[in-house]
Amino acid sequence: MIVEIIISQMPYLLHGLWVALQLLACLLALGLVLGLSLALLEVYGHWTLRWLGILFERIFRGIPAIVLLLLFYYGVTDFVEIGSFMAAVLALGLRSAAYQSQIFRGCILSVPPGQMQAARAMGMSKMKAVRDIVLPQALRLSIGPWTNEFSSEMKATSLAYVIGVVELTRQAKYIISSTQGNILIVFAVVAALYFIFNRLGNWGLYKLEKKLAVPGFEQRGDA
């Protein structure tokens, strides 16, 4: 009985998962581009830009995700017509940018200053030195901490159900109300789906980290 319900409802759950993954991809991409820009601004920018960057980051790190979602959905749609998916991408993506900026900022600052000096001493412009010397090293360092951000945001996509994005958690709610009950088993399946994709994503990221690791250069401190 329950197995049949799960099997028959699986396409809806998988569709929900697909929506959740799309949301995740969009918000992480927005967070990556904006977060990296903010980090560069905070480290190398003129003080006014740096100040703006810090302000943005403090605001978006200081407000609960669910409140941001409601603000963007009900607040912003008063002025601009955006769908619930777009509102979720913006709310979660901007928040992710604030968090990611701190990951990248820390990693940029952990590249020894001698690297920049050596690049500048050769006659490289600051831009080139950042792009070709500092960032390749900083980004390698950031993969580890970034797995955290990936996990949090993967799970945070479920919050988008409060503004009506039909993602995995909302599909589960629909199934529970249409089949009257089965709460535990449906959510167990949903939990398993989140868990599997979380592990898959992190597994891929750790592989990437390993692949890009510089030989002989010990960063993990396993003595």
Add this chain to the structure above:
Amino acid sequence: MLLKVENIHKRYDETEVLKGVSLEMETGQSKVIMGPSGTGKSTLLRCINYLTPPDEGRVLVEGTEITSRNLNRMREKLAFVFQDFNLFTHLRAVDNVAIGPRKIRGMSRRAAHELAMRELERVGLSERSHAYPAELSGGQQQRVSIARALAMEPKIILFDEPTSALDPELTGEVIAVMKQLASEGMTMLLVSHEVGFARQAADEIIFMDGGHILEQGPPAQLFDAPQHERTRQFLSRIGQGGEAA
């Protein structure tokens, strides 16, 4: 005149580290700056290529003054070798050497690679071209960093205590490379306490003390007949200039 350094002053907060230093170098000369620690030798070297911009004074390379406008272009002529190498940790030895020609001098990937291999050969490291810096010994890293400097085809190389971070047994290989460069006619300005190198390969020794140049002259003169008491004291402390002490 290849390099002209005029009246350089530098202060950090209350302390004036350089109190008006001037020096000149002709093409093909090599000069070694010596003196007690804390006397501004490294600061002087860093002022010359503006890693530490001087508060006062001018640096001219081939008659052109270094300014904030032409800084990157002028730095291509003034290679810098650091005490702690500062090789780019994410790049293989050959790419450390090739990145300057490629990204700054605009050479093709292939031409830059070939040039880098030639420069590594020059410092005796062509077999280690694919190693990452962390896989190389200190002496090897410093030789790669010299090859990186050479690949920019600079007019002059500034060496900031190039052997101070090395074990005594590794300094020899770096000194050998520097001697070879000097004999090939490379213009070199060093901050170093390597007396062996200074005696054999330097045209002139510059003795600095307290932010000034106290005296300068050919090694034989400076080591064996120093004019100033401070120079004599310093030389006897590093085990040189026995008769004078």
